[in-house]
Amino acid sequence: MTDPDLSDTFGEIAPRFGLSRPAGRCFGAIWRAAQAPCAEDLVDQLGLSRSNISVALKELREAGLIQSARTPGSRKEFFVAPADPWELARLVLAERARRVIGPARDQLAALESRSNDPRAAALCEVLDAVAGHMGALSRLEAPALASEIDPARGPAEPVARPSTAKKKKKKSSKHPKPYREP
Incomplete structure (x- = not known):
């Protein structure tokens, strides 16, 4: 399903970001999964108890790092994380x-x-x-x-930002300035 080294690495990194190790491991498994895993998939893949997985998923949801989704006809929750x-x-x-x-x-x-x-x-x-x-x-x-x-990534899509500086009023002119070739 996913690379176990990635899940373990995320488990090691997670405490530096205020998350538990099981939450980091779950996040790594969810983030790299080809198909959204359910809790049982995470139990099987990571070898953690169902209660550890449940607490970790709650932690990840509260942090806004994952979302749950359901498929029609299934009672299972599947978990997804932003790929970007x-x-x-x-x-x-x-x-x-x-x-x-x-x-x-x-x-x-x-x-x-x-x-x-x-x-x-x-x-x-x-x-x-x-x-x-x-x-x-x-x-x-x-x-x-x-x-x-x-x-160095270059300009992003234009995003409206609130300005803290006062805007200057444009002077209205009855005659537009002529266009000059550069």
Whole structure:
């Protein structure tokens, strides 16, 4: 079905992204599967218990990394993951901002209010900026995210971005400027 080394590698990497090892192994198996696996397929393939698979699938769903799908006439749930690695990066950014940056900022804000420590307030401001940047990146479409992170990829599809600068008014002219050959 899939390469067992890939599932094991994802299992090793997963804790670095805030996921359990079984969730990483399940994700690796789902991501590379030719056909969407069901929970029983994952139990057979990975050698994990049904309860481990169930908890891992719940974790992956909550992180937004997988979705379940049903086939007509079947009661089984099958699991799919986005194939585009940049889409995965976008999902991971959003999840890390939600699970790590937000709670850290809240703890620092509570410390600052209790102690009036200006260092905590300054760090809160930094985390607010980081969270804002991660949020903006996680709202981009995958091609735009790829272009933003790796400019060598070239311009992505045009994506509307909110502007923080004031727009300049165009001067209206009754006579258009003549076209000049470059």
